[in-house]
Amino acid sequence: MLIKILGGIDILGGLILLFVGTINFNEFIFGICGIIFIIKSFLGMFEHFGSWIDFCAGILFIILIFSQIHWIISIVFGILLIQKGIFSLI
16 A cells, blocks of 8 residues: 555656646655655665655755756656656556
């Protein structure tokens, strides 16, 4: 059950990253998502590629609070998070 909840968080975070250029999100959302993904990365103890994706996505969310990033980077990490979330739901 926990894996399905964490997979849903991955999909939600990936969708936020996909639409970060078109929809104006609040900095609070970026901060909460960043903290959640960094905590999720420490659950995997950086042993698997998925933990590294979570860590990089968390850092990306934290960077989005302070500055804009190129849209290709956010789309790539959004797709990676959605893919990771879909595989955890299967």
